[in-house]
Amino acid sequence: MTALVPTREDVTGPHGGGPARRPALPASAAIAVAVLAGAGVLSLLVGANAVPLDALWDEGHPARAIVEARFERTLLGLAVGAALGLAGALMQGLTRNPLADPGILGVNAGATFAMVIGMTMFGLDALGQFLPLAFVGAAAAAVLVHAIASVGRDGATPMKLAITGAALSAGLASWTTGLLLADRKTMESFRFWQVGTIGGRGLDVLAVGLPFLVVGALLALAGARLLNTLALGEDLARGLGRRTTRDRLVIALAIVLLAGTATALAGPIAFVGLVVPHVVRALVGPDHTRVLPFSMLAGAALVVVADTVGRIVLPPSEVQVGIMAAAVGVPVFIALIRRTGRAM
Amino acid sequence: MTAILERPVGSASRDASDVVRRARRGPARHRRRLLAVLSLAVVGAFAVRVLLGDYTVTIPDFVRIVGGEKIPGATYIVMESKLPRAVLAVLVGLAFGVGGAIFQTTLRNPLASPDIVGVSLGASAAAVSAIALGGWSGWSVSLAAIGGAVGVALAVRAVAGDHGGFRLVLAGIGLAAAMQSVIQYVFTRVDEWDVQLVLRWLTGSVNGVDWATIGLLAAVLGVLLPATAWAAHSLVATELGDDTAAGLGVGRRRTDLLMFLGVLLVAVGVAAAGPVAFVAFLSGPIARALNRGRTTLAGAGLVGAVIVLVADYAGAYAFADLNLPVGVVTGAFGAPFLLWLLARDHTSRRAA
Numbered sequence: 001m002t003a004l005v006p007t008r009e010d011v012t013g014p015h016g017g018g019p020a021r022r023p024a025l026p027a028s029a030a031i032a033v034a035v036l037a038g039a040g041v042l043s044l045l046v047g048a049n050a051v052p053l054d055a056l057w058d059e060g061h062p063a064r065a066i067v068e069a070r071f072e073r074t075l076l077g078l079a080v081g082a083a084l085g086l087a088g089a090l091m092q093g094l095t096r097n098p099l100a101d102p103g104i105l106g107v108n109a110g111a112t113f114a115m116v117i118g119m120t121m122f123g124l125d126a127l128g129q130f131l132p133l134a135f136v137g138a139a140a141a142a143v144l145v146h147a148i149a150s151v152g153r154d155g156a157t158p159m160k161l162a163i164t165g166a167a168l169s170a171g172l173a174s175w176t177t178g179l180l181l182a183d184r185k186t187m188e189s190f191r192f193w194q195v196g197t198i199g200g201r202g203l204d205v206l207a208v209g210l211p212f213l214v215v216g217a218l219l220a221l222a223g224a225r226l227l228n229t230l231a232l233g234e235d236l237a238r239g240l241g242r243r244t245t246r247d248r249l250v251i252a253l254a255i256v257l258l259a260g261t262a263t264a265l266a267g268p269i270a271f272v273g274l275v276v277p278h279v280v281r282a283l284v285g286p287d288h289t290r291v292l293p294f295s296m297l298a299g300a301a302l303v304v305v306a307d308t309v310g311r312i313v314l315p316p317s318e319v320q321v322g323i324m325a326a327a328v329g330v331p332v333f334i335a336l337i338r339r340t341g342r343a344m
Numbered sequence: 345m346t347a348i349l350e351r352p353v354g355s356a357s358r359d360a361s362d363v364v365r366r367a368r369r370g371p372a373r374h375r376r377r378l379l380a381v382l383s384l385a386v387v388g389a390f391a392v393r394v395l396l397g398d399y400t401v402t403i404p405d406f407v408r409i410v411g412g413e414k415i416p417g418a419t420y421i422v423m424e425s426k427l428p429r430a431v432l433a434v435l436v437g438l439a440f441g442v443g444g445a446i447f448q449t450t451l452r453n454p455l456a457s458p459d460i461v462g463v464s465l466g467a468s469a470a471a472v473s474a475i476a477l478g479g480w481s482g483w484s485v486s487l488a489a490i491g492g493a494v495g496v497a498l499a500v501r502a503v504a505g506d507h508g509g510f511r512l513v514l515a516g517i518g519l520a521a522a523m524q525s526v527i528q529y530v531f532t533r534v535d536e537w538d539v540q541l542v543l544r545w546l547t548g549s550v551n552g553v554d555w556a557t558i559g560l561l562a563a564v565l566g567v568l569l570p571a572t573a574w575a576a577h578s579l580v581a582t583e584l585g586d587d588t589a590a591g592l593g594v595g596r597r598r599t600d601l602l603m604f605l606g607v608l609l610v611a612v613g614v615a616a617a618g619p620v621a622f623v624a625f626l627s628g629p630i631a632r633a634l635n636r637g638r639t640t641l642a643g644a645g646l647v648g649a650v651i652v653l654v655a656d657y658a659g660a661y662a663f664a665d666l667n668l669p670v671g672v673v674t675g676a677f678g679a680p681f682l683l684w685l686l687a688r689d690h691t692s693r694r695a696a
Contacts, residue, residue, distance in 0.1 A: 099514075148687045159510035163455065164686050166517045171679020174621060177547055178672045182663075195528045270521065317533050326525040333518040334503050337511055 028284055032297040036078075039304040043074040047311045048318075076206050077198045077307050077321070078300040080266040083213050085299015086220050087258040088273020089280070089291050093227040094251050095146075097158040098278070098336055101329075102138075102259035103270020105165035109172040110141020111263040112194070116176045120183040127208045131264050135212075138260040141168060142252070196269035196322020198307055209261045216257030220292055223251045227288040269322045271329020272299055278332065302328070371638055378635055382646035386434060389653035393430040394422065397661050401426075428558055432550045432617055433652040433670070435561050437627075439613035440464075441648020442572060442641050444624025445631065446606030449639050450599055453509055454685060457625035458493075458610040461516025464619035465523035466496030467611040469530075472545040476530050483560055486615040493611035496523065497603075548620030548671030550656055561616045568609055569645075575602045576641050620671045622678025623648050629685075 044067050045051045051070075055061040084102065091100035091107075102108050114137025118130040149156040149164040176194075180187040192200070226247040229237045237244050262269070276299045277291060284290040303321060306328065310319035395401045399421050401409070409415060409422045444457040458464050470492025474480040480488060496519050503519075504512035527545055534541070543549050575598065589599065610624060631643035652670055655677075659668035 148683050151687045157510075159514055160686065162514055163510065163517065164683065166460075166520075167679055167682040167686065170621065170675060171683070174547065174672050174675025174679065177543070178668055178676060181543075181668060181672070182666050192532075195532075314529075319529060320532065323525040323529050326521055330518050330522040333521075334515055337514045337518070338503065338505075 025284075025290065028290075028294070032294055032301075036297050036301045036304075039301045039308070040074055040078065043077065043304045043308045044070050046308050048315070072203050072206075073198050073201070073307070074304055075203065076201055076265060077304040079206060079210065079213055080198060080262045080269070081272060081300035081303025082296040083216065083258040083262040083299070084269060084272040084303065085276035085280075085295040085297075086217060086292060087255050087262070088275075088299070089277040089288075089295035090220055090223070090227070090251055090255050090258075091273065092277050093231065093288055093291070094248065094255070095156070095158075095161065096231070097156075097161055099158045099162045099274070099333070101270060101272075101274035102255070102262075103169075103268060103272075104162055104274060104333075106141045106145045106168040106172070107138045107255070107259045108263045108268035108270065109169040109176075110137040110139075110144075111135070111260045112268050113137055113172040113176050114140075115264060116179050116186070116190075119186050120179045127205055127264060131209065131212065131261065134260040134264040135256050138263070139252075139256045141172070142256065144168060192320060193267040195320040196267040196325065197320040198266045198303070199318065199320075201265070205265060209265045212257050212261045216254045216261065217296065219250055219254035220258065223247070223254060224288040224292045226251060227292075231286075231288075267322060269303070269325050271325045271333065272302055274336075275329050275332045276302055278336070371636065375635055375638070375640055375643070378640070379642055379646065382631075382634075382643055382650065386646055386649045386653070389650050389657070390430050390434060393433065393653050393657050394426045397426070397657070399426075428553055428555060429550050429656060430653065432553050432558050432561070433656050434649045435558065435565060436550065436613040436617040436620060437623060437649030437652035438569070438645040439561075439565060439609045439648075440620060440623040440652075441627035441631070441645040442569065443606045443609035443613065444626075444648070445628035445639065445641050445644035446572070446576075446602055446609070447624070448628045449641075450603050450606070451512065453513065454625075454629050455510075455513045455682075456516070457628065458497075458606070459619060459622055459624045460520070460682075461500050461513060462496045462518075462520030462523055463493045463500075463516075463607060463610055464614050464624065465520045465527070467493035467614035468545050468619045469523040469526040470495075471615050472527055472530050472541075476534050476541075482556070486560065486564070486612055489615035490608060490611040492523075493607050493614070494604075497607050543669045543671070544618040546618070546671075547669055547675060548614075548618035549669030550617050550620075550652070551667070551669060553616060557616050561612055564612045565609075568605060568612070572602070572605045572609070572641065575605055618671060620652060621675035622682070623651055623674055626651060626674075626678050626681060 041056070044056060045053065047066070047070065049063070049066055051063040051066055052061075055063040055067050058064070061067075087102050087107075088100065091102065091105065092098060094100075111134040114133040115130045118124040118133040124130045124133075145161060145164045145168055146156055148168075149160040152160075154160075180190055226242065229240055229242050230244060230247060232240070234244055237247075259273075276295050280291055280294040280298050284294050303325070306324035307321040310321055310324040313319055313324075395403065395406060399418070401418055401422055405415060405418060406422065409419050410427075413419075440459075444459070447457050447461075447463075448454050467489035471485050471489040474485050474488035478488075496516075499519055500512060500516045503515035524546070530545075531542055540549070540552065544551075590596070613620075627644040627648035628639070631640050631647045632638065634647075635643055651674065655673040656670040659670050659673040662668075
């Protein structure tokens, strides 16, 4: 279990040895914000049609319309990426599982399935209507995966959780396909959504989802200290006066809000929540008060960059951000298995 | 004195050899009976699939149609829709059932079936790329599928190293996700989005396959299945583990050959019908349970054929006007079984 999130530093505090080698917090924050800003600007300029830099501020520029279209999708990418990065960090912290990710553990598949039920069987078509369904589906899938993986002598090991999540995702994907076949119109509009994409959606969609993302993010950031305490183990956390059940519920609620909304906005994107926290922990250490905000920034940057690269990597078609995320995430996933396999 | 001593010893040894003989004969007889019952089940399911449904065909009519007689309406429906679907269902069921049981037995892990560790999706990704991007058709698609399946199998093995169990399964799940992304990417490249194409290569379907493809699959299986039967003599020893198997004279090479045959079986099945979900995963354990806990490849193949036939029939007729592809049905009902297997904790014993 050496790869598990919380290590010695959690016990000894942020000044307990390791962090001295890392850049100071303000410097890391500045770098992260700069990377994010750079990613955002690139996302506005790069694509099938490259746009010169001055179109960003020249209102009368001929390429202005392209910039505006890309602006919407960049904002959506930032929001979705931040939510996924944060949700992944929360899941990895809460379950102390290096393989946790809303995509791998079936949370996204649960949200997708619930939404498709709403669309095909109850005829819902507005995002605000099926967002609650996405939350219910995400929560149900998360609970189910943990319940099934917890059975047995060795409990919910990371490996068992990941396999259970994959099994549930596969089954739900079949049910989703079955429902969609009955409703060809929904299927057509699902074509790109099901892969995971942030293109072609207006700001009104983002406006509906944003409040839930903000609440989720606030709960998450409030939960950073809870995670640090929980990392010490159930007994010690309780000895320190934490009500661990309530703490877990707060964090679980944040995960459901973030992953559910992200799925509703952009489709089931896996691997962002897996990769981002590992990179962030390598940079800023295991303290969750740092890991969580940096995971937000890094997740946003990763999704926007993945989307930008996806536009130009294999012309003439566009590679959806969900596919790009898998291209980045699968090698990381396999490296993690190789590293942690012995311990599990 | 000697006579007194010898008599009981002699009878005891006779009793013992009797017991041994009976103990050996029992399972063999049970296995034969099981295979007979399963064969009957395949024939029964086949008959139901071809004769019943939305258009009922009588047995004499069926014989006349297959004999070449033209009956308006019925001939077309039987020869172009029902019969090819049923024949293909039997063939891919056999291929996936035997291939899956080979994987599970050789790797000694029920989770390590080709549809879970990404081998099926690897074959599918290669086949759909060859068709949609390369414009290939016919046997070259099968070759592409074989290439994809072998590639994924080797990659899983390289990642998992000597660690079987969960690590191998997880590596396969990761590669399966990657292969799924490849398939989805190919779909974004095709000019006209074809639902049937998507369903075939992402979930598996026996619908709308021409006789040439079926004939090709039948010919390839006609070679592969006997080869598997020959190579599978070593399977009992393989189940005891690599070291024990080597001690019993079954080399690694023999196991590798069997594994390769399993990959080929799955790949040619996928090339014809797509990665029909969970058939390879389900058939082996079901056949094993029916065979009182002993592995039987032939039984697994027959169980696979029954599963695909029944699932295709259910998908076509169970829901009023909805024609579900077989892969959706097997996926929807196979996943709960997989979850149940995980919950029952039968896997963690083999986790190391």
